[in-house]
Amino acid sequence: MGFDWGYFLSLWPDIFRGSLMTLFAAGLGSVGAVLVGLGLALGRRSGRVGFLLCAGFTEVIRLSPFLVQLYFLYFVLPVWGIVISATTVGVLALALHFGAFLGEVFGAGIDAVPRGQVEAAQALGLRRMQIARLVVLPQTLRLVAAPTANYMISLLKTTPYLAVVGVPEMLGVAFDKASDSFRYVEPLTAAGLLFLAYSIVIGGAVRLVERKVRPL
Structure with missing residues (x-):
């Protein structure tokens, strides 16, 4: 069975619409992952209880x-009366999963800020939250920008898992088309090419970020 170019081209409108859901989930998941990671990094440095909870x-x-x-959030939470949509579950799962890894990245960035700068801020009379907001976090974000951006590429490539709970993302749409036509090469090729295109664009953005924020 040869490659059907006509069928391949006819798939692009639906595959592209699915890719918008992929980008939507990846975008919200990335924002959530950054917030979760930052919260974990700060929580581990807020005291013994915070450290134990965040580390665990x-x-x-x-x-x-x-x-x-992903399965836990989608199938177990409803048992406890917590019912949320498949898309929300997907975004939440991405945010929690990658947020745990980013927590380690942000923690390393916080620890890399020279202790002398914190002591200087304390000498000026700044409170703890002011030091974190005005001294520590700006330098931390500069240090972790490049590895954080790389995790975002990994997050994008993880979005196909969301299809297993019914999120109509790009690969899920491709498999639906394949099961309808019993032709898998064309739909999966289209989805793969779009994933590659998006990853190339994000990769280029990552390299730009690395050049812009590279510490002196």
Whole structure:
């Protein structure tokens, strides 16, 4: 069975619409992951209780498969009366999973800020939250911008897992088309090319960010 170019071209409108859901989930998931990661990094440095809670959560998430976390949120939470949409579950799973990894990245960035600068801010009379907001976080974000952006590429490439809970993302649409026509090469090729295109664009943005924020 040869490659059907006509069928391949006819797939692009639907595959592209699916890719918009992929970008939507990846975008919101990335924002959520940054917030979760930052919260974990700060929480681990807020005291013994905060450290234990954040460290425990991080280890559970980092050491368990993403698919298990996704299934847990989608199938187990309703047992406890928490029912949320498949798209929301997908975004939440991405945010929690990658947020756990970014927590380690942000933590390393915080620890890399020279202690002398914190002591100087304390000498000026700045309060703890002011020091974090005005001194530590701006330098931390500069240090972790490049590795954070690389995690965003990984997050994008993880979005196909969302199809297993019914999120109409790009690969899910491709498989629906394949099951209708019993032709898998053309739909999967179209989805693969779009993933490659998006990854190339994001990769270029990552390199631009690396050049702009590289510490002197």
